[in-house]
Amino acid sequence: MTFVAGLRSDLGPSGVLTGADAAPYLTGQRGLFTGEALAVVRPASVDETARVVRACASAGVAIVPQGGNTGMSGGAVPAAVGDSGTSALPATSEGSASPDPPRPSIVLSMTRMNRIVSVDPHRWTITAEAGATIETVQQAAAAANRLFAPDWGARGTATVGGAIATDAGGNNVLRYGTMRDHLLGLEAVLADGRVWDGLRALRKDSSGYDLKQLFIGAEGTLGVATRAVLRLHPATPHTQSALAAIRGLDRLMPLLELAASRCGNDVTAFELIPEVGLDRVCEKLALARPLHTREEFFLLVRLASSEPVSERLGAFLAEASERGWITDAAVAVTDEQESRLWTIRDELSPMFLWPQHEHGVKLDTAVPIDSLGPYHDEARRIAAELVPGALTYGFGHVGDGNIHLYVLPTSDDGVAPFLSVRDKLQERIDEATFRFGGTLSAEHGIGQLLRDRIGPQKPAVEWDLMRAVKNALDPQGIMNPHKTLPA
Numbered sequence: 001m002t003f004v005a006g007l008r009s010d011l012g013p014s015g016v017l018t019g020a021d022a023a024p025y026l027t028g029q030r031g032l033f034t035g036e037a038l039a040v041v042r043p044a045s046v047d048e049t050a051r052v053v054r055a056c057a058s059a060g061v062a063i064v065p066q067g068g069n070t071g072m073s074g075g076a077v078p079a080a081v082g083d084s085g086t087s088a089l090p091a092t093s094e095g096s097a098s099p100d101p102p103r104p105s106i107v108l109s110m111t112r113m114n115r116i117v118s119v120d121p122h123r124w125t126i127t128a129e130a131g132a133t134i135e136t137v138q139q140a141a142a143a144a145n146r147l148f149a150p151d152w153g154a155r156g157t158a159t160v161g162g163a164i165a166t167d168a169g170g171n172n173v174l175r176y177g178t179m180r181d182h183l184l185g186l187e188a189v190l191a192d193g194r195v196w197d198g199l200r201a202l203r204k205d206s207s208g209y210d211l212k213q214l215f216i217g218a219e220g221t222l223g224v225a226t227r228a229v230l231r232l233h234p235a236t237p238h239t240q241s242a243l244a245a246i247r248g249l250d251r252l253m254p255l256l257e258l259a260a261s262r263c264g265n266d267v268t269a270f271e272l273i274p275e276v277g278l279d280r281v282c283e284k285l286a287l288a289r290p291l292h293t294r295e296e297f298f299l300l301v302r303l304a305s306s307e308p309v310s311e312r313l314g315a316f317l318a319e320a321s322e323r324g325w326i327t328d329a330a331v332a333v334t335d336e337q338e339s340r341l342w343t344i345r346d347e348l349s350p351m352f353l354w355p356q357h358e359h360g361v362k363l364d365t366a367v368p369i370d371s372l373g374p375y376h377d378e379a380r381r382i383a384a385e386l387v388p389g390a391l392t393y394g395f396g397h398v399g400d401g402n403i404h405l406y407v408l409p410t411s412d413d414g415v416a417p418f419l420s421v422r423d424k425l426q427e428r429i430d431e432a433t434f435r436f437g438g439t440l441s442a443e444h445g446i447g448q449l450l451r452d453r454i455g456p457q458k459p460a461v462e463w464d465l466m467r468a469v470k471n472a473l474d475p476q477g478i479m480n481p482h483k484t485l486p487a
């Protein structure tokens, strides 16, 4: 019996996809990466997952875990490794090299493991399978009058496992933190097929190494997350958002400080929106502009609380206006208006806005928060110098110093000149990111996209330590090879 036939006889026909049925799982959602796999394997339980991993370990088949495949960095699809893929993992600082040979792989789709195991309001936790979507978790928490705070545009498809594996962030990080701040306990299938049950619901536990931390941001390179205990917060029935036109990026930090002092912890989101993106989204989706005033940048701020928030939001906006930091503001007073503001925010990716987006340079940078404006200006300066006709715009999570920055051609004629300097542009912006003490991956992971660029960001000894962890947990190197650790 072939390897795939063996898996099929174990999991049944719906557990193993091949041919055209497998194709949608082999291309990353930005269309940048497509790989090959023997099959897409869809276990429905922890036991099935463990059996699949054991079969792969004994056959030397690589495993590419996949959740909703909404990841931005090509981590969830097999690497297209040609002859060049025979290259080993980079030499360590001691000069040795870890083997990372090309090998047949499967995509391990976790989407059938999508159940909510339990909601425990008195523990303020929810336990979910790795393939449950973020939206499912949010809804289950809300039904128990609790809040599961992580939230972003792909909430309906992105899964708990993918969010843990990328340490996903999103719009509420300012107040609630990333997935790292929400993971209390984890169950994972290790690379040899053993199941590690770390499904604890403890707020405090200083009994040795906190192993679940290793799986956060590991992008499936250490094992497969199967179930998680996640932290809940008090529900915030009162929320209100406002869009304000701001007078330049140098007003961002004073505005953030003002919001913190007037509205305290109720500020859950503090997002930068560029005029060019606002305009384009409204045109594409035929939405009425929430504000007719045009400034180069807007701020989308949301307050959320157990108490009404309008007064505090109004006071913040009034004071910001008196100080001349904002020139206009629209406060959402209906659910429809609120949802329109957040639709605009969710749709800002150029992927939805310009057909030439795939040629562009795209960054998920974080810098120390007070450097966000200067960093944005520097990236724009570099782009204007190298590709004068290209569009540069940044949006994102101001409160976390995390900016999604894009430089792209917006016409077909602009593509060829853009591509002629694209690598140089990328290199110069990366250098600027490192100079500002930033990271190339704030919340999207390294995957395949950044593997060749991320090296200079950390000292060699730090990558050595990561390789040591990888070798300890996955000595055969079968977990998501050619991802994350730099080449």
Ligand SMILES: Cc1cc2nc3c(=O)[nH]c(=O)nc-3n(C[C@H](O)[C@H](O)[C@H](O)COP(=O)(O)OP(=O)(O)OC[C@H]3O[C@@H](n4cnc5c(N)ncnc54)[C@H](O)[C@@H]3O)c2cc1C
Pocket: 029, 064, 065, 066, 067, 068, 069, 070, 071, 072, 074, 075, 076, 077, 110, 130, 131, 151, 152, 153, 154, 157, 158, 159, 160, 161, 162, 163, 164, 165, 166, 167, 168, 169, 170, 171, 218, 219, 220, 221, 223, 224, 225, 226, 346, 349, 443, 444, 445, 447, 480
């Ligand atoms: C419109 C849009 C908006 C987005 N906005 C944000 C945002 O604001 N903030 C943000 O952080 N992200 C954002 N993302 C990116 C994406 O949604 C997140 O990275 C998300 O965490 C990926 O989840 P997923 O289930 O789709 O994972 P996938 O894309 O399937 O996988 C991502 C990585 O996790 C690994 N993985 C998946 N499941 C498991 C598992 N069970 N065990 C071990 N490893 C696993 C994969 O191997 C891969 O390396 C956005 C994406 C889109 C399309």
